[in-house]
Amino acid sequence: MEQELALGIDIGGTNTAFGIVDKKGKIIAQGAMKTTGYDTVEDFIAALVKNIRPLTHKAGKENIAGAGVGAPNGNFYTGEIAFAPNLPWKGVIPLAALLGKALELKVTLTNDANAAAIGEMIYGAAQGMKDFILLTLGTGVGSGFVANGQLIYGSDGFAGELGHVIAVRNGRKCGCGRYGCLETYASATGIVRTAIEWLETRTDDTVFRKDKDQLTAQTIHEAAQGGDGLANELFEYTGNILGEVLADAVAITSPEAIIFFGGLANAGALLIDPTKKSMEANLLKIFQNKVSLLSSSLPAAGAAILGASALVWQE
């Protein structure tokens, strides 16, 4: 009998979510645990497998075709997580091999943005598309580029680092050691950096000046929805920079759509509208009015699990 189920695992810096997904994209069972608090990656995997076992047992292990894992810096080719700054384990971790042995399943690994791109292609906003870009706008900026219906992994498995394209030459210092990377402006942390810079140099009245130290992208989002002028200006500024970088990316891969995913993407039109305006103003004429900017259509609760599980059907 054909196996109809896949295990999807999303390993984040703080939490790890997992679930069993059928071929239609329905999550039939799921769970979550902390990523942190384990001495070694082996201890983490032992705990993860212990948490997953009841789910696979109930679904019937013989019905599960394999496991897909999305993780920061996950490499599709090698099955390794390499030097992930936001995960507790240092160096190169052979995650697919370790987990595959413990689960007795074939494990396919990629980074979280690539997993989300495959999830959107199979179950979400990119169904039927052969050329699109998936953008994850969270603590950082990640991306998955799909061309000819295939994810671009590149020669080493690390393609799709749009968050580290230089948006502003000699701009803000990035965690990667360079200056002006897109993610220092157009991520959840980037928009907060902009807000803090502006609060120090401007005197505008704004609802969040008093909460400067607890400022988050969510606070700014809510203030903008409430009509706060500075908050709205922050989204315009962020969208303007993001639109410039997207216009250059479009010139390279000419996607049908660019799909916004992750925390900052929850701002929806607040971010998409100024990004679209800036992108169109910066596009080469032949690409104008062709590229849709869309919000992810995966269910928020299980999007990462769905994306990771979809890797199994891409094999």
Add this chain to the structure above:
Amino acid sequence: MEQELALGIDIGGTNTAFGIVDKKGKIIAQGAMKTTGYDTVEDFIAALVKNIRPLTHKAGKENIAGAGVGAPNGNFYTGEIAFAPNLPWKGVIPLAALLGKALELKVTLTNDANAAAIGEMIYGAAQGMKDFILLTLGTGVGSGFVANGQLIYGSDGFAGELGHVIAVRNGRKCGCGRYGCLETYASATGIVRTAIEWLETRTDDTVFRKDKDQLTAQTIHEAAQGGDGLANELFEYTGNILGEVLADAVAITSPEAIIFFGGLANAGALLIDPTKKSMEANLLKIFQNKVSLLSSSLPAAGAAILGASALVWQE
């Protein structure tokens, strides 16, 4: 019997070259004619077919699998040449259909940079590579991106416009109507623009100051080879900007190599060395010391014919 020959046609702004190529990449017969001087595209095609007939007749038309055409703004999906600024015909020209009917052969069209990329993949420096970028550095800058062993045509067939990525925000005016495009700096005309700007504002002694009005990329290349300081500085400046843009492109598609093709690429190490230095200095750490910068290894005389003919075997 399997057909072992392909017709390759390269339509340029000034000249059109054509040839019959065997599967090993040997050009067994070739010819050339002017692209200009015909009232309509139909007249041009009639003359082209008349010139090609003796070659196909001699090779045996039954041995020819099809024709591949490289042309500026050629679109693989539609078979049309759309609004090519450097060709005599305006608007949208259904070139593949017109030529296919006249030749009684299946005709596959793409732009000249994509044809060169396929040529390098099948016969040249990119043999065996699945992920690389081909860069044409001529009057303008063109590019062909290959990922997963396939050319990226994008949703509309116009992908790969690296020449119109913004290299310098609010920089030089480009023929496309925007400002700061890579091709205004890193093309044969771009390096001449830099030279003329510098001659106007600087007083350096240089061998080509007296020939300012006839200055070409070739003159600058020769001066640099002869040890001219300003000419060498021009290549460093050009390579520096090109390297910055290539570092961003690598972050997107993570190629194994970037191959330099066309007029300005003849400068070889004069251009490649400073480009490599700048690219490495601007690369995200995970991509450093991985990407080769190579010169085209197709024979100069027939490179464009080879590339165009290779389209037939890509079908």
